[in-house]
Amino acid sequence: MPGSSAVRPVPVPELADRLGYLFKHAHSRLSDLTTAALAPLGINGRQLAVLLVIAKEPPGSQLEIATRMALDRTTMVSLVDELEREGLVERSPDPADRRRNVVALTSRGRETTWKAAALAGQAEKTFLEPLSERDADVVKRSLRSLAFPGS
Amino acid sequence: MPGSSAVRPVPVPELADRLGYLFKHAHSRLSDLTTAALAPLGINGRQLAVLLVIAKEPPGSQLEIATRMALDRTTMVSLVDELEREGLVERSPDPADRRRNVVALTSRGRETTWKAAALAGQAEKTFLEPLSERDADVVKRSLRSLAFPGS
C-alpha cells in the first residue's frame, strides 16, 4: 500500500472517531505487517490470496479466480503473470474450451502457499495483539458482516 | 476508491477468514456509503477530513494539517487546491512567517463542514447496521487500538 511508510501519529481527536480514518490506518498497519511477514517468500498479500483461491478448488480459469476474489479479469492477468514468473503457478489452455487459461499451482507454489498462510497468520496475530481475545473475536466476526452484509 | 464499483459477492470461504480481505471490503463498503452521502455537497470523505481538522483548531498551515492527518505535504497541496476551488477554504500567507500558508474555512466552508459531518455520521450508522449496538461499540473502540497501537 502506498502510504504505509507515512508517519502514523497518535490520531488527532477530531478524526479519531471517524470510522473511515480508523479503517484506513488499521488496514494500513495490517498491510505493513503482512508485507513484512511474506517478504522472505517473495510474495505479497494479494498474491497469497490468489494462491489460496487456487489451492482451495483447483484448477480454475483466470476469470473464475477473478470472480471469486471480486477483482476484474484484467487485474488478474498481471497477478497471474507475477506468480507465473516466480514459478508458483502454471497456465495451460483448457482442452475443452481453448479460450480459457487454467491456472494450477506448481509444487513450489503449493509449498509456498502453506508457508505463506502460516506467516500471514502470524502477522494477523501480531496485528490483533492490542486487543483482548474476546474483543478480537468480536472484531473478526463483525468484519464479515460489515464487509458482506447480505451473507 | 477505485474498485468500489466491483461486485461484492459473498466471500469465498478460503478468503473469508483473512483479515486483510475483510478489511479491504469493509472499508470499501463504508467508502461507497460515505461518498454517496456526501455527493450532494460536492465533497468526498478525504476532503471532509481536511475540513474537520481545520475546523477543530484553526487556522493551521498546510504542513500542520498534513501532519495531523498523517499525509504527505505534497498530497495536501492538491487537497487544499480542490477545497479552495470549491470556495470552502482560503489560503493566506502567515504574516509572521511568509513561507507558511495558513488555511482557513470560509463561511460556506463552515456550513458545509457541519452538514457533511452529519451526513457522514448517517453513513456510518448505516454501515454499522448489521451489528448489534454492543458489537458496534467493541468494533469502534478496537479499531482505534488496531490503527494506533501506541495510544
Added chain:
DNA sequence: TATTGTTATACTCTATAACTATA
C-alpha cells in the same frame, strides 16, 4: 542551512475500452 509550499514524476491498485482467438 533548514523549512514551506510547489511542481514534476512515479508507483500501486484498480477499472474501461478495444483487440485476438476462440466458441
Added chain:
DNA sequence: TATAGTTATAGAGTATAACAATA
C-alpha cells in the same frame, strides 16, 4: 454474436526528488 485473455490507457491516492521563496 458472445466470451476469455490480453493490451493500452486512465484515474485515484499516494510518495520521492528537486526547486523557489523565505527563514
